[in-house]
Amino acid sequence: MSVLRFFILIVFLLFYSGMYAQDVWWVYLTDKGDTSQVQLSSFFSAHSIQRRELMHIDFDYSDYPVCANYLQQVSFYVDSMGYSSRWLNAVKVYADAKQIEELKTLPFVMQIEKINDEEYTAICTTSGRKVPLLKALSEHQLNRIGLPFLQQQNYTGKGVRICVIDAGFLGVPQSSGFAHLFQNNRIEKTWDFIKKDNHVYRGATHGTMVLSCLAGMNDTLQTGLATGATYLLARTESVFSENRKEEDRWIAALEWADMHGANIVNSSLGYASPRFERHELNGQSRLSRVASMAADKGMLLVNAAGNEYNGMWKSLIIPADADNILTVGAVEPETDFQTSYSSVGPTADGRLKPNVCAPGWVTVFGRSSLYAAEGTSFAAPLVAGLAACVWQALGDTLRPIDIINRIEQASHLYPYFDYAHGYGVPHAARFFALPRPFPCFKTELVADDLLIFPDSLFVHSADVNPLLYFHVQSQSGILRTYGLIEIENSHLVNFTLSRDLSLIKKSNSYHLFVQSGDIIRLHMSGYTAEITIP
Secondary structure, three states: OOHHHHHHHHHHHHHHHHHOOOEEEEEEEOOOOOOOOOOHHHOOOHHHHHHHHHHOOOOOHHHOOOOHHHHHHHHOOOOEEEEEEOOOOEEEEEEOHHHHHHHOOOOOEEEEEEEOOOOEEOOOOOOOOOOOOHHHHHHHHHHOOOHHHHHHHOOOOOOOEEEEEEOOOOOHHHOHHHHHHHHOOOEEEEEEOOOOEOOOOOOOOHHHHHHHHHHOEOOOOEOOOOOOOEEEEEEOOOOOEEOOHHHHHHHHHHHHHHHOOOOEEEEOOOEOOOOOOHHHOOOOOHHHHHHHHHHHOOOEEEEEOOOOOOOOOOEOOEOOOOOOOEEEEEEOOOOOOEOOOOOEOOOOOOOOOOOEEEEOEEEEEOOOOEEEEEOHHHHHHHHHHHHHHHHHHHOOOOOHHHHHHHHHHOEOOOOOOEOOOEOOOEOHHHHOOOOOOOOOEEEEEEOOEEEEEEOHHHHHHOOOOOEEEEEEEOOOOOEEEEEEEEOOOOOOEEEEEEOOHHHOOOOOOEEEEOOOOOEEEEEEOOEEEEEEOO
16 A cells, blocks of 8 residues: 555544544433333332322422333444433433434434533642641531530431432541441442442542531531431542543432432532533533422432632532522631632522532541541531431421521521522521521611611620621612621721712722612621612
8 A cells, every 4th residue: 555545544534533433412302101011119219209298299200210112222323322311311322423313313312412521630629727626616517507406406317318429438437427327227328320339438538528517426526417317328429530421420319319218418519610611500501400300309409509719710510500409608617708719609590509608617527537628518518417407307398498498597697698608607596486686787878878887885795896798689689799898896887879880989988889779788697687779
């Protein structure tokens, strides 16, 4: 063969392989085929069936498995198949463009979506903080959300089933913080969606630390609120690389949690750039649609907001943008103010996220000892543990959206909210008796000035300088701006209001852009005032 002919052949092969390169696709199907002979009771545990009965949630079309006959026919057209999702009625396939064109001719194929399955190295960040006394830190993380009250009532999440979806639970069997779970047989199911077996005690300690913020406890220390709950552990993440397979495994784990009767799912996982763009934070990504469906099945999904604020992304991770889930941000233990890393909302379509927040700097049981760790990954399970105690206290008939509403209303800023803190940090006692707020400031609207007069006796008697939170909400429900001010020596706070954005400038007073019908909310120490702009 001449050099020229060889060169032409190589060019042709490269062109051919590029033209018919194998890609990754999700194939959505029109229906589930003939379901008359399918016995759903064979797919779902007694706990799952009971959960739905108590909430009066019927099994529906999405609960049936993907039609086996359709899957078999799809397999004839593609190189290989991945996970098939009941909830999405879809299957992941590996095929080239020509095969996909042929697949589109099948009458039961509704839609085909191409997936960017590029793999990149996972990045892990660690804290550079000085480690405090671990016992003091653990007491704060639990007392801040109501451990003494829960102990008085003997609420430990008993009878509640919590699924933890994470990257691995290395060291859990050896740690004293989880001995009580094994002694009482309260780790009921495990599954590694990477290795396809039930050994989840490998991979990473991230899931170990998350579980610690739910159930950690030994003779001398407690790190989680739901020490009496029953657990399902699912490993879906690889610690060495990031790719779209993790999303498929996450979906599979959520459907697995449903089948095994989970009441609450904690997911301290999520995805941002380069997989997604900010406009996709609208609750409509494949992952977020599935997350929202958890509530339809009677499961409360608690998801970390993400640790993106001090980077380029800053916003939420997916699926923290999903509707009908509880998204949790992180606050500093000393001030209840947003940490430097906690991702902020709103969603791309303007919904409030995060819903609430919790301490993000915590003590955890790790692989071999106690550690200080920080991140929204650990704020989320603190709130999930509180939700389990609420579930135990208020009964199994409450639906997930009811629990979300109760947790929001039990948070320390409610009814004030913003995109960094949501409604603030929830406290167990507020579920049963909301405190009567003391009117610790007065307001007066004079022309273009909003004057706030802090109560001098209240400010001087406070242990620390109180914080005045403020936001401006448009008639469409979107916050134009929000922030907070530290009140010192009872000084008057003066907001200058302007209806012309170009006139807003820095000066000795605070300037706010407002329009007719906007609502200004001010919150300090449990008291909220509202002013509607005429």
